[in-house]
Amino acid sequence: xxxxxxxxxxxxxxxxxxxxxxxxxxxxxxxxxxxxxxxxxxxxxxxxxxxxxxxxxxxxxxxxxxxxxxxxxxxxxxxxxxxxxxxxxxxxxxxxxxxxxxxxxxxxxxxxxxxxxxxxxxxxxxxxxxxxxxxxxxxxxxxxxxxxxxxxxxxxxxxxxxxxxxxxxxxxxxxxxxxxxxxxxx
Numbered sequence: 001x002x003x004x005x006x007x008x009x010x011x012x013x014x015x016x017x018x019x020x021x022x023x024x025x026x027x028x029x030x031x032x033x034x035x036x037x038x039x040x041x042x043x044x045x046x047x048x049x050x051x052x053x054x055x056x057x058x059x060x061x062x063x064x065x066x067x068x069x070x071x072x073x074x075x076x077x078x079x080x081x082x083x084x085x086x087x088x089x090x091x092x093x094x095x096x097x098x099x100x101x102x103x104x105x106x107x108x109x110x111x112x113x114x115x116x117x118x119x120x121x122x123x124x125x126x127x128x129x130x131x132x133x134x135x136x137x138x139x140x141x142x143x144x145x146x147x148x149x150x151x152x153x154x155x156x157x158x159x160x161x162x163x164x165x166x167x168x169x170x171x172x173x174x175x176x177x178x179x180x181x182x183x184x185x186x
Contacts, residue, residue: 042129046137049121050079080137082120090118098145100138109134 018025053071071078082088085097091110093099101110101118109131110118117125117134124134 039129039133042133045130046079046124046133047075049123050075050077053121053123077120077137079119079121079124080134080141088120091120099142102138102142103135106139107135109138 017023020026051071051073052069054069080100082091085092091100093101103110109125112118116122117131119125119134124130
């Protein structure tokens with residue numbers, strides 16, 4: 001990704017020291033309620049999947065020059081939207097391409113007949129937390145589409161509505177990001 005930078009090197013003893021009792025990464029006894037959301041690491045993993053994807057063969061991992069990031073270096077939600085309704089039509093409702101397809105019961109991602117997840121990045125189906133986050137984003141997109149009155153391809157008037165969400169809505173900024181990303185892909 002950055003061919004002019006030297007590879008990262010770390011002192012193993014210092015890294016291990018981070019995890020010992022009383023160090024910066026020691027979670028303690030956890031006798032009280034935490035003040036950090038437990039989902040933050042999973043959200044970070046989701047964003048990392050959106051920013052990076054190494055599709056080189058495993059045998060190439062020994063050669064740092066052979067590694068290639070196939071993603072753009074910005075969060076454009078390819079993990080959710082794939083290549084858009086044209087590039088990834090299996091992610092979208094064909095009757096209404098403004099909406100992403102949910103799983104059969106609405107509690108899972110859509111899957112083919114062999115159980116393979118039909119999502120923009122297969123790494124987001126490796127464990128229940130990532131799958132749940134993907135499902136939540138699918139539902140958030142659909143709710144944004146319905147709340148905006150979207151059918152087919154979105155209109156500019158919807159963009160203005162999502163840029164200035166009503167006060168007190170929990171998904172205003174997410175809706176704006178989802179809409180801008182989705183509309184840029186069409």
